[in-house]
Amino acid sequence: DAGVTQSPTHLIKTRGQQVTLRCSPKSGHDTVSWYQQALGQGPQFIFQYYEEEERQRGNFPDRFSGHQYPNYSSELNVNALLLGDSALYLCASRFRGNGNEQFFGPGTRLTVL
Amino acid sequence: LAKTTQPISMDSYEGQEVNITCSHNNIATNDYITWYQQFPSQGPRFIIQGYKTKVTNEVASLFIPADRKSSTLSLPRVSLSDTAVYYCLVGPILTGGGNKLTFGTGTQLKVEL
Numbered sequence: 001d002a003g004v005t006q007s008p009t010h011l012i013k014t015r016g017q018q019v020t021l022r023c024s025p026k027s028g029h030d031t032v033s034w035y036q037q038a039l040g041q042g043p044q045f046i047f048q049y050y051e052e053e054e055r056q057r058g059n060f061p062d063r064f065s066g067h068q069y070p071n072y073s074s075e076l077n078v079n080a081l082l083l084g085d086s087a088l089y090l091c092a093s094r095f096r097g098n099g100n101e102q103f104f105g106p107g108t109r110l111t112v113l
Numbered sequence: 114l115a116k117t118t119q120p121i122s123m124d125s126y127e128g129q130e131v132n133i134t135c136s137h138n139n140i141a142t143n144d145y146i147t148w149y150q151q152f153p154s155q156g157p158r159f160i161i162q163g164y165k166t167k168v169t170n171e172v173a174s175l176f177i178p179a180d181r182k183s184s185t186l187s188l189p190r191v192s193l194s195d196t197a198v199y200y201c202l203v204g205p206i207l208t209g210g211g212n213k214l215t216f217g218t219g220t221q222l223k224v225e226l
Binding site: 045 | 158159200
């Protein structure tokens, strides 16, 4: 049973460019959330998708957007990249219901030059 | 959300028991305490969760005093592979499609021979 998978593993972009990161949730999971983790910091919640709609959003600008597909996979898009967007981007999934256990993917390391 | 305070770092030796304490003075009645572990360049992994008294699983124990203003994660007989960052999270149980977890900066545990 595959866990949460993310692609690509690493990515290098320049300021002003746009990037798309992808996530496939753990089998049986239908909710996906995205987190940004800067070096030396804990993960920060970006937003969450359930039933193909954004349900919750953290304190991130509109440059950060996402999408969830019918198969529950998800994308994170970031426009007009800034140097400060350099971070590890984590995808987490869980099955809706009660509980605080989420399953995280290995992350995508984004570097903005 | 209740703010948490943890030591920035801890050192230990193989075979010792490690106790990491988290302070959460303004924990709310419906808040649970959840601990995650994170290895470098990996996503966080759920360890344990509790509401009051003591919870034990195959990995760790969680001790929560009656006033719930603090909690202690106990790792028995640590090994080198337990070197990681440990996050204490306090918040309500995620229900339905909710996915937002609030991470602090965590405790870097270093285990040596």
